[in-house]
Amino acid sequence: MADFPHFVLKETRTSLAYTSTIRGGDKKNSPPRPERKTHADQLLDALEKAEKKATASQAAEPAREGLQFIPMVFDQSSDFDLEIRQLENTSPGTRIVSAKERDGKKEYLVAVPNSEVSKFADKFRDYRDKETKKKQTPLNEKLASSIETIDSAELEDYWTDASENLPHADEEMWWEIWLSTAETDDDLAAWFRRVAANENVVTSPQQVAFPDRLVILGFTSLNGWRNFPGLLNHLTELRKANIVAGEFTKLPPSGQAEYINNLISRTTFAAVSAVRICVLDTGVNRGHPLLEQSLSSADTQAWEADWGSSDHDGHGTEMAGVCLYGQLRDYLYGDEPLELAHRLESVKILPPAGQNDPPDYGPITVGSMSLAEIASPSASRIFCMAVTAAGDDQWRPTLWSAAIDQAASGANDETRRLLIVSAGNLREDIGKNYPHENYVSSIEDPSQSWNALTVGGYTKLAWMQEEGLEGYAPIAKSGLLSPSSRTSLCWGDIPWPYKPDVVFEGGNYASDSSGFITNADDLNLLTTRSTADSDALLGTTGDTSAATAQAANMSAILQAEYPDFWPETIRGLVVHSAEWTSQMLDEFPTAQRKQRLRVYGMGVPNLGRARRSANGFATMVIQDRLQPFSFGSSDNSANEMHLHDLPLPREVLEDLGSTHIKMRVTLSYFIEPNPPRRGYVAQYQYASH
Structure with a gap:
């Protein structure tokens, strides 16, 4: 799919005096149903073509050998949710294999028994020709209206990975093969491994069983699976297998x-003038071979000079690796050239022993940011801090959070800054009462800051094969909250932002049958390791620290791509690209949307969408100033509103006809803090302008 830069709109606004028009809501009108006869004939035609196409494929593909059903893809209508129950009840044996969302629409992969396709045709004819007795509405209208089109399923339709980019047909890699155990009494694993051996497909000795599902890793190409005899009799999903960090950490230093060395040989490092990520942590050991070309000695400092700028703990060096590379394991495992667009800075804000006395973390944080800015005043930078403090403040502004809000807004020096902070981790008994303990554990100071981008953790790492941990299983399911991540669910219904704003990979934990919980390399992110106590150069990191570093990595990539974008615009792009996983939507359905926001923010950001527009997905960016309230007024009276004329060509809109369009608007702004705790009377003064 072709991509292109985002559209930056200028001089599109008209400023008008604003007066609230809220007078109570109007009832929403339901979208019109499709024209009955035309839609029915289209469905019948699509069904017939899908059946013929599937029959032809079955004769040509070994993967369909012995197939007793026809795999079909049902595209959900843009206006009506698919009637899943009616779909499965149309004929005996029909079952939904998997579902995924593409371009805002859901696609359902459905197995229809060979002899039962005619039952769907009967339903569509009845929809076209018959009415219900009571209401005189078309028979089967809900089912037919909710289906936009039908097609025969190809092997590619079984791809349900988070990435929409399917690997090339001949690209060999590790795959997660999700098999259905519901339709067989045989030893499915033994069958799969026997056929794999015959086809020279390497398989992992490990496997994971879920209710009605068995997952085994296999190494081959998409064409390899196409030639795998009988695969579609049991296949439900294909996903890319994540290379676990343990594959690298168990290697000897050599x-x-x-x-x-292989990665360094194919990496182009960013110039000294490039965007920086300033890591506010325990220091960074810049002698690490993966870091030294991106971190000059002049860019490593400490709040107190006698602390020294080297990493006394290891945490800062771990953060630096993720800030610079993101998912390091992908680059180490691959062989493609890597071009880095950003560099690193480090300011040590924690002492080598004990704690800061007094613990003036607000002034220390802001002062440390100034050290970096004074050293390189012309550089563009993102600030990253995964240091939090426990307390009873919860959402209330503190000296620390207010100092961050003030520094971000530029209230004192007219320089706005993007600060990325962690939501904080559970400190005891991580995973013991998951996820309820996470729900009642508030994010920590200073992550309640309005202006900071607050990052929580979720996880996709739910596969482990680490030696010595046989009998252990991951605590969190893929797509859900990382077991260590804090939330703002316990805040209740208060006029304060939903925190965290977004979530990134925070790793997972494992437990055995007795409830004993442990950490595992396979369930964490690979990163650079401080070499003070070991010759090993690679280690693992996790929790909201790792999530925060990934958010900084993404933000720096965006800032390098769009150097003229404001800090709040970069923050807006990150949040704008975020989506909830299907597991998050299942955990908190529509009626619990506010709770979902308190746990996951706006979801998981997507670098591809945040970075570039594409066919069918355009991002328009407006950078402007708005003063919604009258400055200095005692009653917070309304001031102005902006109307924006979007440059959408009339001919293009007319050509779209009845195509369903979704518009998503993200407003990202920095407020000037006013944190005295005078109760809710001060909330608008804090929100400010």
Whole structure:
């Protein structure tokens, strides 16, 4: 799919005096049903073509050998949710294999028994020709109206990975093969491994069983699976297998160095003038081979000079690796050239021993940011801090959070800044009472800051094959909250932002049958390791620290792509690209949307969408100033509103006809803090302008 830069709109606004027009809501009109006869004939035609196409494919593809059903893709209508129950009840044996969303619409992969396709045709004819007795509405209208079109399913339709980009047909890689155990009494694993051996497909000795599902890893190409005899009799999903961090951490130092040297040889490092991520942490050991070309000695400092700028704990070096590379394991495992667009800075804000006395973390944080800015005043930078403090403040502004809000807004020096902070982690018994303990554990100071981008953790790491941990299973399911991540669910219904704003990969934990919980390399992110206590150059990190570093990595990539974008615009792009996983939507359905926001914010950001527009997905950016309230007024009276004329060509809109269009608007702004705790009377003064 072709991509292109986002559209930056200028001089599109008209400013008008604003007066609230809220007078109570109007009832929403239901969207019109499709024209009955035309839609029915289209469905019948699509069904017939899908059946013929599937029959032809069955004769040509070994993967369909012995197939007793026809795999079909039902596209859900843009206006009506698919009637899933009616779909499965149309004929005996029909079942939904998997579902995914593409371009805002859901696609359902459905297995229809060979002899039962005619039952769907009967339903569509009845919809066209018959009415219900009571209401005289078309028979089967809900089912027919909710289906936009039908097609025969190809092997590619079984791809349900988070990435929409399907691997090339001949690209060999590790795959997660999700098999259905519901329709067989045989030893499915034994069958799969036997056929795989015959086809020279390497399989992992490990496997994971879920209700009605068995997952085994296999190494081959998409064409390899196409030639796998009888695969579609049991296949439900294909996903890319994540290379776990343990594959690298268990290597001896010499083995790690081989991978590292290979990556360095194909990496182009960013120039000294490039965007920086300033890591506010325990210091960074810049001698690490993966870091030294991106972190000059002049860019490593400490709040107190006698602390030294080197990493006394290891945490800062771990953060630096994720800030610079993101998912390091993908680059180490691949062989493609890597071009880095940003560099690193480090300011040590924690002492080598004990704690700051007094613990003036507000002034220390802001002062440390100034150290970086004074050292390189012309550089563009993102600030990243995964240091939080426990307390009873919850959502209330503190000196620390207010200092961050003030520094971000530029209230004192007219320089706005993007600060990315972690939501904080559970400190005891992580995973013991998951996820309820996470729900009642508030995010920590200073992550309640309005202006900071607050990052929580979710996880997709739900596969482990680490030696010594046989009998352990991941605590969190893929797509759900990381077991260590805090939330703002316990805040209740208060006039304060939903926090975290977004979530990134925060790793997982494992437990055994007795309830004993442990950490595992396979369930964490690979990163650079401080070499003070070991010769190993690679280690793992997790929790909201790792999530925060990934958010900084994404923000720096965006800032390098769009150097003229404001800090709040970069923050807006990150949040604008975020979506909830299907598991998050299942955990908190529509009626619990506010709770979902308190746990996951706006969801998981997508770098591809945040970075570039594409066919069918355009992002328009407006950078402007708005003063919604009258400055200095005692009653917070309304001031102005802006109307924006979007440059959408009339001919293009007319050509779209009845095509369903979705518009998503993200407003990202920095407020000037006013944190005295005078109760709710001060809420508008804090929200400010």
